[in-house]
Amino acid sequence: MSDNPQSRHDAVVDELYAEAVHWEINTGEETIHAKRVPGKWRILKWLASLVWVPFFLGPYLRWDDRQAILFDIPNRQFHLLGITILPQDFWMLSLLLLFFAILLAVVTALAGRVWCGFFCFQTVWTDVFTWLEEKLEGPPQKRKKLDQGALTFTKVRIKVTKHTLWLVIGALTGISFVAWFTDAYQLWVDLFRFNLGATAVVTILLFIAGTYVLAGYLREQACFWLCPYARIQGVMVDNTTAVPTYDFHRGEPRGRVKKGGGEAQRTTGDCVDCNQCVAVCPTGVDIRQGQQEGCITCALCIDACDAVMEKLDRPKGLIRYESLDVLNGKEERPLYKRPRVWVYSLVLLLSLTGIGYGMATLDAIEIKVIHSRQPLYVLQSDGSIQNKYTIKVLNKLTEDLQVTITAPDVEGLVLVGADEPVTARKGMVTARTVFVRIPREKITAESQPMVFFAETTDSSGELLVSKRESVFIAPR
Amino acid sequence: MADNNPFPGENNTGHIWDDNLRELDNPPPRWWMIAFWASIIWVAGYGILYPMIPGLTGYTKGIMGWTQIGEYQEGVAEVEKVRGEFEAQLQGMTAKEILANEGLSSYTIASAKVLFGDNCAACHGSNGQGGPGFPVIADDDWLYGGAVETIEQTITNGRMGVMPAHAKLLSEGEVDKLAAAVMSGNPAAEPLYMEKACFACHGPDGRGMQALGSANLTDAVWRFNEADQQASVKQTIRHGVNDTSDPMSRAAVMPKFGDRLSANEIKKLAVYVYKLGGGQ
Numbered sequence: 001m002s003d004n005p006q007s008r009h010d011a012v013v014d015e016l017y018a019e020a021v022h023w024e025i026n027t028g029e030e031t032i033h034a035k036r037v038p039g040k041w042r043i044l045k046w047l048a049s050l051v052w053v054p055f056f057l058g059p060y061l062r063w064d065d066r067q068a069i070l071f072d073i074p075n076r077q078f079h080l081l082g083i084t085i086l087p088q089d090f091w092m093l094s095l096l097l098l099f100f101a102i103l104l105a106v107v108t109a110l111a112g113r114v115w116c117g118f119f120c121f122q123t124v125w126t127d128v129f130t131w132l133e134e135k136l137e138g139p140p141q142k143r144k145k146l147d148q149g150a151l152t153f154t155k156v157r158i159k160v161t162k163h164t165l166w167l168v169i170g171a172l173t174g175i176s177f178v179a180w181f182t183d184a185y186q187l188w189v190d191l192f193r194f195n196l197g198a199t200a201v202v203t204i205l206l207f208i209a210g211t212y213v214l215a216g217y218l219r220e221q222a223c224f225w226l227c228p229y230a231r232i233q234g235v236m237v238d239n240t241t242a243v244p245t246y247d248f249h250r251g252e253p254r255g256r257v258k259k260g261g262g263e264a265q266r267t268t269g270d271c272v273d274c275n276q277c278v279a280v281c282p283t284g285v286d287i288r289q290g291q292q293e294g295c296i297t298c299a300l301c302i303d304a305c306d307a308v309m310e311k312l313d314r315p316k317g318l319i320r321y322e323s324l325d326v327l328n329g330k331e332e333r334p335l336y337k338r339p340r341v342w343v344y345s346l347v348l349l350l351s352l353t354g355i356g357y358g359m360a361t362l363d364a365i366e367i368k369v370i371h372s373r374q375p376l377y378v379l380q381s382d383g384s385i386q387n388k389y390t391i392k393v394l395n396k397l398t399e400d401l402q403v404t405i406t407a408p409d410v411e412g413l414v415l416v417g418a419d420e421p422v423t424a425r426k427g428m429v430t431a432r433t434v435f436v437r438i439p440r441e442k443i444t445a446e447s448q449p450m451v452f453f454a455e456t457t458d459s460s461g462e463l464l465v466s467k468r469e470s471v472f473i474a475p476r
Numbered sequence: 477m478a479d480n481n482p483f484p485g486e487n488n489t490g491h492i493w494d495d496n497l498r499e500l501d502n503p504p505p506r507w508w509m510i511a512f513w514a515s516i517i518w519v520a521g522y523g524i525l526y527p528m529i530p531g532l533t534g535y536t537k538g539i540m541g542w543t544q545i546g547e548y549q550e551g552v553a554e555v556e557k558v559r560g561e562f563e564a565q566l567q568g569m570t571a572k573e574i575l576a577n578e579g580l581s582s583y584t585i586a587s588a589k590v591l592f593g594d595n596c597a598a599c600h601g602s603n604g605q606g607g608p609g610f611p612v613i614a615d616d617d618w619l620y621g622g623a624v625e626t627i628e629q630t631i632t633n634g635r636m637g638v639m640p641a642h643a644k645l646l647s648e649g650e651v652d653k654l655a656a657a658v659m660s661g662n663p664a665a666e667p668l669y670m671e672k673a674c675f676a677c678h679g680p681d682g683r684g685m686q687a688l689g690s691a692n693l694t695d696a697v698w699r700f701n702e703a704d705q706q707a708s709v710k711q712t713i714r715h716g717v718n719d720t721s722d723p724m725s726r727a728a729v730m731p732k733f734g735d736r737l738s739a740n741e742i743k744k745l746a747v748y749v750y751k752l753g754g755g756q
Contacts, residue, residue, distance in 0.1 A: 028506030221506055
């Protein structure tokens with residue numbers, strides 16, 4: 001390099017654009033037909049996909065006379081096995097969401113985009129869709145030829161079969177989704193009688209369209225350009241994260257295998273530039289350029305590379321799960337020395353504890369006491385002071401309850417309107433207005449605590465109690 | 477352009493600045509184009525189904541015949557239908573029967589809240605807490621009685637109790653004495669109470685008479701409650717209530733609602749007032 005300013009400028013420009021060559025900007029102009037090769041990771045991927053089986057089968061499980069898991073939106077209830085969770089308990093949902101958000105973070109920090117590569121519905125559905133495509137249309141080369149070929153009867157037959165199957169999967173997805181929100185068996189009955197509600201029909205149609213377009217056409221484009229999590233997870237990965245990595249120390253300089261050439265006088269690295277890793281990649285990236293935005297860390301390139309290495313009698317693991325630090329000769333930092341692991345684990349533990357606490361203390365009945373604000377108190381003709389309260393009795397059980405309301409044992413206190421028990425309807429909030437009167441001379445403060453108790457027994461004879469503190473307000 | 481393009485074969489538009497900064501003619505991403513065309517189809521479909529394009533004399537109505545006011549009216553009709561079932565039940569019931577039914581009285585209280593706000597709250601306060609010169613109706617002190625039928629009657633026909641002005645009949649000293657007696661809570665102990673015929677309306681024991689609407693002078697609740705209660709009592713004794721011969725007389729009129737509200741609405745209001753806290 002000379003000291004001439006012009007040539008230095010040119011050198012900077014060259015360097016800049018040399019980098020640009022490696023930018024993988026896949027705008028979906030060309031459909032990616034990834035090759036499918038068998039292997040360890042391929043099997044693992046199918047196993048991981050099984051987490052979606054409960055999504056399809058879960059709604060058909062029963063508990064007593066109703067669905068075991070049911071998000072009953074019209075009645076604002078969530079049934080989980082024998083437990084009914086009402087909106088009042090939904091603070092637990094925020095902890096659950098926190099748990100999964102942090103789980104995503106910790107897994108990504110340790111092993112890359114595991115969610116994207118193995119579990120995400122976009123990945124799993126696309127995988128199933130392309131599997132069908134391969135079964136019907138054959139391997140990638142054949143598929144490309146079919147796409148470009150003339151419109152023959154065979155082509156129409158294959159294409160119609162494929163699209164019909166895709167739509168059926170979409171419909172099953174939609175129906176399964178809806179089945180979590182309404183009685184699953186009744187849903188099928190209504191479906192066959194063409195008697196579905198508008199919400200169900202629209203939801204199912206949207207799912208069919210969404211599944212068809214996202215898994216059938218957009219595929220990796222969704223990960224590249226639509227999905228925010230793909231980007232968020234990118235920032236969670238660091239040098240200690242184990243991700244599918246090409247060992248460039250071992251692989252470079254890459255070079256084709258020469259026939260008859262002995263291993264001894266080989267001057268190239270282990271990479272034979274066979275491009276198998278690119279051919280199997282569902283997002284069409286080249287892992288040899290390093291970890292990049294398009295890589296969903298599905299590890300299928302590892303299978304492909306290992307198969308080639310095995311055939312060539314070279315050691316496996318040219319592409320393997322490895323962190324950048326280890327690849328560059330640094331020692332692997334143990335888990336307990338990573339502050340992130342500690343912080344994430346702590347948050348996970350806290351949210352789990354919160355959910356556990358919430359589930360363990362789910363009360364069958366719960367009362368809320370609303371003190372009337374205007375007027376705060378009313379003077380009665382005998383000189384006593386009256387306060388008005390609205391008592392809301394929440395009954396989470398599946399049976400109506402007769403709930404007795406009592407007030408604390410204050411001298412001279414009269415509780416009006418609670419002589420008869422409140423009939424708390426099942427799964428609902430029942431309100432009752434009560435009045436508390438206290439003789440003026442017995443009142444000790446302008447505002448004194450007033451605890452209400454609700455008591456009932458359920459059909460099995462178990463005593464259920466709930467209490468709630470409010471105030472009694474009197475003039476100065 | 478094409479002949480002297482320094483970066484051939486990369487699909488640029490030929491617009492080049494600063495030697496190498498050039499505008500490429502790349503297609504937008506596939507998903508973007510799908511969304512773009514889908515939006516156009518959506519707009520076309522929407523235009524066919526729904527009102528869309530304004531014109532000089534109207535607008536395109538759309539084949540669904542949907543209108544905003546129509547949707548509103550449907551919503552109103554739906555609410556009316558739900559209420560209708562309750563209203564039909566209320567129609568044939570007396571206020572007392574409604575009070576005996578917890579579900580129906582809950583409905584009545586909820587639906588009469590608006591009626592109370594429109595017709596009663598201006599004087600009696602939003603929750604019956606009363607106002608300057610206007611009685612509290614959330615307590616248990618009733619001039620005419622706190623039975624639900626009586627409340628119904630009060631709303632239907634209105635009330636206008638009269639207490640004559642005594643400024644010309646009593647000396648200042650007598651007014652002071654009577655006021656002090658009323659303040660003590662036992663006016664009957666004062667000889668003047670009998671002598672000046674206060675008992676005729678307020679009763680021999682000073683407890684008032686609900687048939688007349690005369691105030692109970694022995695309880696803790698004041699009909700005309702003011703900061704200086706003694707002065708307030710004196711003012712009432714001197715100038716009376718609703719006495720047309722005395723221009724300083726207190727005005728205390730409950731207007732008649734029988735010709736403004738339907739019997740059913742009044743019945744609901746009576747239940748509402750009864751449940752404010754002092755029904756008897």
